[in-house]
Amino acid sequence: MENSTYIALSGQSAREHQMEVLSNNIANLSTPGFKAEKMMFQEYLTKPTDGSDPSSYVVSQGNARDMSQGPLTHTGNSLDVALNGAGFMTVATPSGNQYTRNGHLQIDNQGELVTSAGFVVQGEGGSPIVIPSGTASITIGKDGTVATDKQTIGKISVVNFDNPQAMLESQGGLFTTDQTSTPATGTTVEQGTIEESNIQPVVEMTKLMDAAHQIGVAKNFADGEHTRLKNAIDRLGKTV
Amino acid sequence: MRATSIAATGMLAQQLNVEVISNNIANLNTNAFKAQRAEFQDLLYQDERAVGANSSDSGTIVPVGVQIGTGVKAAAVYRIATQGNLTQTSNPLDIAIQGHGYLQVQMPDGSTSYTRDGSLQLSQTGQLVTADGYTIQPAITIPQNTTSVTINANGQVMAQVAGQTAPQTVGQLELANFANEGGLAQQGNNLLTETPASGAATTGNPGTTAFGTIQQGFIETSNVNIVSEITNLISAQRAYEMNSKVIQTSDQMMSTLNQIQ
Numbered sequence: 001m002e003n004s005t006y007i008a009l010s011g012q013s014a015r016e017h018q019m020e021v022l023s024n025n026i027a028n029l030s031t032p033g034f035k036a037e038k039m040m041f042q043e044y045l046t047k048p049t050d051g052s053d054p055s056s057y058v059v060s061q062g063n064a065r066d067m068s069q070g071p072l073t074h075t076g077n078s079l080d081v082a083l084n085g086a087g088f089m090t091v092a093t094p095s096g097n098q099y100t101r102n103g104h105l106q107i108d109n110q111g112e113l114v115t116s117a118g119f120v121v122q123g124e125g126g127s128p129i130v131i132p133s134g135t136a137s138i139t140i141g142k143d144g145t146v147a148t149d150k151q152t153i154g155k156i157s158v159v160n161f162d163n164p165q166a167m168l169e170s171q172g173g174l175f176t177t178d179q180t181s182t183p184a185t186g187t188t189v190e191q192g193t194i195e196e197s198n199i200q201p202v203v204e205m206t207k208l209m210d211a212a213h214q215i216g217v218a219k220n221f222a223d224g225e226h227t228r229l230k231n232a233i234d235r236l237g238k239t240v
Numbered sequence: 241m242r243a244t245s246i247a248a249t250g251m252l253a254q255q256l257n258v259e260v261i262s263n264n265i266a267n268l269n270t271n272a273f274k275a276q277r278a279e280f281q282d283l284l285y286q287d288e289r290a291v292g293a294n295s296s297d298s299g300t301i302v303p304v305g306v307q308i309g310t311g312v313k314a315a316a317v318y319r320i321a322t323q324g325n326l327t328q329t330s331n332p333l334d335i336a337i338q339g340h341g342y343l344q345v346q347m348p349d350g351s352t353s354y355t356r357d358g359s360l361q362l363s364q365t366g367q368l369v370t371a372d373g374y375t376i377q378p379a380i381t382i383p384q385n386t387t388s389v390t391i392n393a394n395g396q397v398m399a400q401v402a403g404q405t406a407p408q409t410v411g412q413l414e415l416a417n418f419a420n421e422g423g424l425a426q427q428g429n430n431l432l433t434e435t436p437a438s439g440a441a442t443t444g445n446p447g448t449t450a451f452g453t454i455q456q457g458f459i460e461t462s463n464v465n466i467v468s469e470i471t472n473l474i475s476a477q478r479a480y481e482m483n484s485k486v487i488q489t490s491d492q493m494m495s496t497l498n499q500i501q
Contacts, residue, residue, distance in 0.1 A: 012497065016241060017308070019493065023243040023486045024282075024309035027250030029479045030257060031280040031312055040304070062289065062304030075277065076322045079422075104279055104318070107420035109439045116279055116316045133419045133442055135450060137340075149450070166291055169307055172281040172315065201482055212489045212496075219496045226501045 003046075003055045008222040010057040014041050015211045015218070017060045022211065025204050033102035033173050034197035036066040036204075067164050070198035072190060078138045079105040079113075082195040087158040087184030088175065091119040092128075099159070099181075101195055102173040107131050113146070113156075117172050122157055129154035140191040160184040242310070243490040249311030250483035253280050256314050257476040264464045265473075272356035272430060273462035274319040275469070281315040321421050324463040326455060332389045333360040333368070336460040339452020341415030344377040344443070345370055345431060352377065354416055354441070357430040359459055368397075368411075372429060380411030393453040395446035415451045416441040 018039040028034040042061040045054045072082045081103035083089070088099035098119070105121060108114045113121045113129040123129045123146075131138065135148040144156035159181035161167065167175040260278040267273040291305030326336045335358035337343070342354035353374075360376065363369045366384065368376045382389060386399040388407075395413035418424060423437030434441055447453045 016243075016493070017306075019241065019243040019490055020246060020308050023246040023250070023483075023490070024311060026479075026482050026486050027246050027253070027312040028280070028282050028309070029250070029482065030253070030476070031282055034282055037307075037309070039306075060288070060306050062291070062302065062306055063308075064304055075320060077320050102281075104316075106318075106422055106437075107439075109420070109423070109436050111419050111439070116318070117281075131419060133439065135419070163303075165304055168287075168291060168305070169282070169285045169309070171284045201478070205482060205485065208486060208489050212493050215493045216496050219500050222500050 004225045005222055007055060007057055008218045008225065010044075010059070011218040012215055012222075014039075014058045014060055015215045018207070019211050021063055022204055022208050025199050026201070026208075028197055029199050029201065031102075031173065031197050032104060032194045033070065033100060034199065035068075035070075035101075036197070036199050037063045038066060039063050065165060065167075065169075066198060068198050070195045072193045073196050074193050076192050077104075078140075078191065079107070080192055080194050081105060081140055081156070082190045082193040083158060083184075083187055084190050085184065085187030086164070087160045087187040090122040090126075090157055090159055090181070091115050091174070092122055093119045093174070096176075097122070098170065098174040098176050099167070100173050100175065103189075104194060119174075123154040124157045127154070129156065140189055142188040142190070144189040156189060158184040158187050158189065160187075241490050241494055242308070244487055246309070246311040247483045247486035247490070249283065249313065250486070251480055253278075253312045253314055254476050254480040254483065256317075258473065258480070260317055261469055261473045261476060264469050265466070267462055268464050268466060270430065270462050271359055272324060272460040273464065274321055274324075275462070275464045276317050276319055278314055279316045279318060280312050283310040283313055285309050318422050319424075319426075320463065322463050324460040326458040327461050328457060329459050330457050331359075332391075332456060333362070334358060334457055334459050335360065335391055335413075336455045336458040337415065337446070337452045338455050340421075340450060341417050341444075341446065341452045342432065342441075344414065344416050344441075346375045346377050346379075347431075348374070351433070352441075353427060353431040353433050354424065355430050355432065356460055358454075370430075376413070378411065378414055380413070382410060383408075391454055391456040393447055393455070395454050413446060413454060414443050415446050416443050417450055418442075 021039045025036050040061045041058050044057040044059045104116050111131045120128045137149045139147045146154050161179045167177040257278045260276050264275045285307040288306040293302050295302045345353045360368050366382045368380045380397050385402040387402050388400045390398045397411045398407040399410045400407040419439035424432040425435050444451045
């Protein structure tokens, strides 16, 4: 009997979920390599056994990641690299290989090329890229080849997956997946630049307004339903 | 509602961003200052519906899951180690390093610090010291009655003493280099110190492989690019506003929910 109230509630929970995704996008506005997420909802129909019409609820079904390219910002730092095109760099973490597009690289105390979290960036063939001590300058070519002023020392491997949507996000701009990687084609490595997040503030802010508005609509609906039930009880309960 | 706390992490991050930018702008005219940049990372994700889970007995899987992020955190504040502009001062004891390398400075406690600020001075004993009076290593003493000092590109210091015909070599400047310059710790007063992340210092003469050359009569200015700092400041301010708007909106949503009869 109170189905309609619960339908409004399902709408409100869905909007609250969306609000969380939107606020995470906006909080990560300046996170390099961050990809915007979009909440997707689907209808859930009840299966009444008494032959009445089914009720329709809304449930959150998944979040789709917008894998489009973020804008490239010039930093002039020789170890900042941005991937222009699809793909990820492979980094070795204690829990196995993970993938990232955040190319703010560093050299650790062993001379290995690492991410800002200290995970080793893998070169082609899975070996780390070691910068010899006494290096005066580092050049990273568009194909990922890393060269010092004296010699070529390795190549950053850029890989891609059949279904990047199915990759899981872990923290720190890292993605995990158990799909098999294939070398990315047509992706260039840009030295001295950083890929900013691909968040479009206007889109996020309008969705935010929309979510707030929709929750108000659901509230009005629940209120109306409450009044209707109250009136029904009042009238039916009158003994005269 | 998680949205409020997620937006709060966003505001904190942008606050740090503004702090880093304001320090860059404050040091616009600091000799050899290197601009800094705050780097952010996304926080943990909560899996509400796992991607790849079976969606039916016949083996179909969920193609996209529900992963809710929990905000943002500051990952690092790092220096941008590009060369600053060289400004001519014509002061014979002003030197700029063109390329890689740091001057070694002996601190009063005996430890060594590193600097690229080459506005050198003479101590009362004629030693080359920094503006704070700390000795440059290896120690170089300029003899009394010196009429002019010449420092060449390879760091040789020559003094022309009154009454002598040829200038005499009085010392050789040395530079130190690190595998990871970004790992040096900042100590204030234009000084940096070695850390495990920077690696041990390798020393060498200016102009040799991997070391920069010395330019006498020049000072390296900061590498702060004021246009990009102001642009970053504007976008940080707007991002801060947007996060505060998220908090307002989620507050409004909660207030709407509280009013349900």
